[in-house]
Amino acid sequence: MMMLRIRSRDGLERISADGPHITVSDLKTLIQSQLQIPVHSQTLSTNRDLLLAKSPEDLARCSDMADPNLRLSSLNLGHGSVVYLAYEGERTVCGGPAVSPAGSFGRKMTVDDLIARQMRVTRQEKSRCDSVSFDRDCANAFQHYVNESLAFAVKRGGFMYGTVSEEGQVEVNFIYEPPQRGTEENLLLMRDGEEEKRVEAIAMGLGMRKVGFIFTQTVMQDKTEYTMSNKEVLQAVELHAESELKEWVTAVVKLGVNEEDGGADVHFEAFQMSDMCVRLFKEGWFETEIGPDDDPKISKMKKEVVVGIKDVKEVDNDFFLVVVKILDHQGPLSSTFPIENRNTQATMRSLRNHMERTKSLPLVKRIADFHLLLFVAQFLDVASDVPSLAECVRLQSPIPEGYALLIHSMADAS
Known part of the structure; x- marks a missing residue:
């Protein structure tokens, strides 16, 4: 037993078949019995363009299943394969209203309309960032x-x-x-x-x-x-x-x-x-x-x-x-201060050691380390002081005296 997916203007439906050895004629008979679409109304193809066909020329390009004696196996159709179906007339789907060839609201549905009913997962070739x-x-x-x-x-x-x-x-x-x-x-x-x-x-x-x-x-x-x-x-x-x-x-x-x-x-x-x-x-x-x-x-x-x-x-x-x-x-910040939430936590002594190690530099460069700023931020107002101090680092401008006194006093407290 195998399952085939039949995609028509009505969406995706499934039918059961004995296996890929059945013929196109057998498949049409199964569609008639399971989906209530008369055999004489059906046109089948493995080509999705069938659902857009508007002229005899369009239909001619989708004639790979025109031979009723052709076995499905010769078309590489097996369990889970999709077959496209066009048909004339109206039908009732799952007890719902009759569906006409014009589709809902009188508009003919396209293949994209049908596929949009489901999520289609493909490989995205280009990222959103360069x-x-x-x-x-x-x-x-x-x-x-x-x-x-x-x-x-x-x-x-x-x-x-x-x-x-x-x-x-x-x-x-x-x-x-x-x-x-x-x-x-x-x-x-x-x-x-x-x-x-x-x-x-x-x-x-x-x-x-x-x-x-x-x-x-x-x-x-x-x-x-x-x-x-x-x-x-x-x-x-x-x-x-x-x-x-x-x-x-x-x-x-x-x-x-x-x-x-x-x-x-x-x-x-x-x-x-x-x-x-x-x-x-x-x-x-x-x-x-x-x-x-x-x-x-x-x-x-x-x-x-x-x-x-x-x-x-x-x-x-x-x-x-x-x-x-x-x-x-090479970015504008260093990463030498102890990093947060690791096995070894930063302490006031860590701050003192850092300040001693960098004492030859201007204060704004000594504190140009995100992890140091995060440590100091615990003792500052998060809404005003923290962004202001960080902005000094960004602009490489002198550190205001109040912030400088706080940082030095913290280092000296260890």
């Missing part, structure tokens, strides 16, 4: 921690902040690492609303914004068959959808084998979640419960989507990923 460039210091600080301290044994993530040019070029100048719990396969972000307000205030003063999400894959993950797992796709698309930024970037950091010397190298890869992926997530199509036996390279849908010519509920994750070109640059 490239993503990483500040060398912030990228190195992130990968060094997961490599040296975590040994790529548990997952780690962060939010990337920077700028987006009019040409769609994304620059990442610092990475904020929220409170989190990482395991071999899962990354739980325990987001702190108050801390994120301080992060956003600093970003505003620096003339930057949140531009993406970065996470690591562990060496224990079996990544031989996928670029991102279904869990990673769900987390990445949720954050992309939340951002409302069309240039939003998702970066993956992983440890790979160097084929020349057999050693291990850290690799950065950058993607955008496709427009269709974001749309499917926003409209609730993704199955969000993932079982231990589910294939990690497949994302499951609650309803069927169209991939190629098939209606499916499982989509290869790679269909949702759009590759983004990676560049690097």
Whole structure:
């Protein structure tokens, strides 16, 4: 037994058949008995243009199923295949009103109208951003921690902040690492609303914004068959959808084998979640419960989507990923101050050590470190003082005396 999908002006319907050995004539008889369309009214084809045919010449180009004795197997039709059907007259669909050739409201439906009734998943060739460039210091600080301290044994993530040019070029100048719990396969972000307000205030003063999400894959993950797992796709698309930024970037950091010397190298890869992926997530199509036996390279849908010519509920994750070109640059900030929410927390002594180490520089350059600004921001008004101090860093203007006294007193208090 096999199932065939019949697409007509009425949408997509299914019929059951004994197998691909049946003939076109047999198929028409099945359509008559299961869909109540008389055999003499039917025109069948594997060519979707049949649904747009308006003249004998158009129909002649869709005549691959004109021979009633032709077996379906000779047309490479099998279980799940789509056959296009045009017919004359009216019929009642699923107990509803009669459907006329003109379609609803007297308008003839096109193939696009029919396909629009379902979600069509295709590979998106071009990303919404031209490239993503990483500040060398912030990228190195992130990968060094997961490599040296975590040994790529548990997952780690962060939010990337920077700028987006009019040409769609994304620059990442610092990475904020929220409170989190990482395991071999899962990354739980325990987001702190108050801390994120301080992060956003600093970003505003620096003339930057949140531009993406970065996470690591562990060496224990079996990544031989996928670029991102279904869990990673769900987390990445949720954050992309939340951002409302069309240039939003998702970066993956992983440890790979160097084929020349057999050693291990850290690799950065950058993607955008496709427009269709974001749309499917926003409209609730993704199955969000993932079982231990589910294939990690497949994302499951609650309803069927169209991939190629098939209606499916499982989509290869790679269909949702759009590759983004990676560049690097030297940004305006350093990344030498202890980074938030790691095993070793920043303290007043950390601030003192930093100030001692950079004492030959003007104060505005000494504090030009996002992680230092975030530490100091705990003791400032988030609505006014934090963006004002960050703006001094952006403009490289002298630090007002009040802020300077606070920073020095904090350092001296250790």
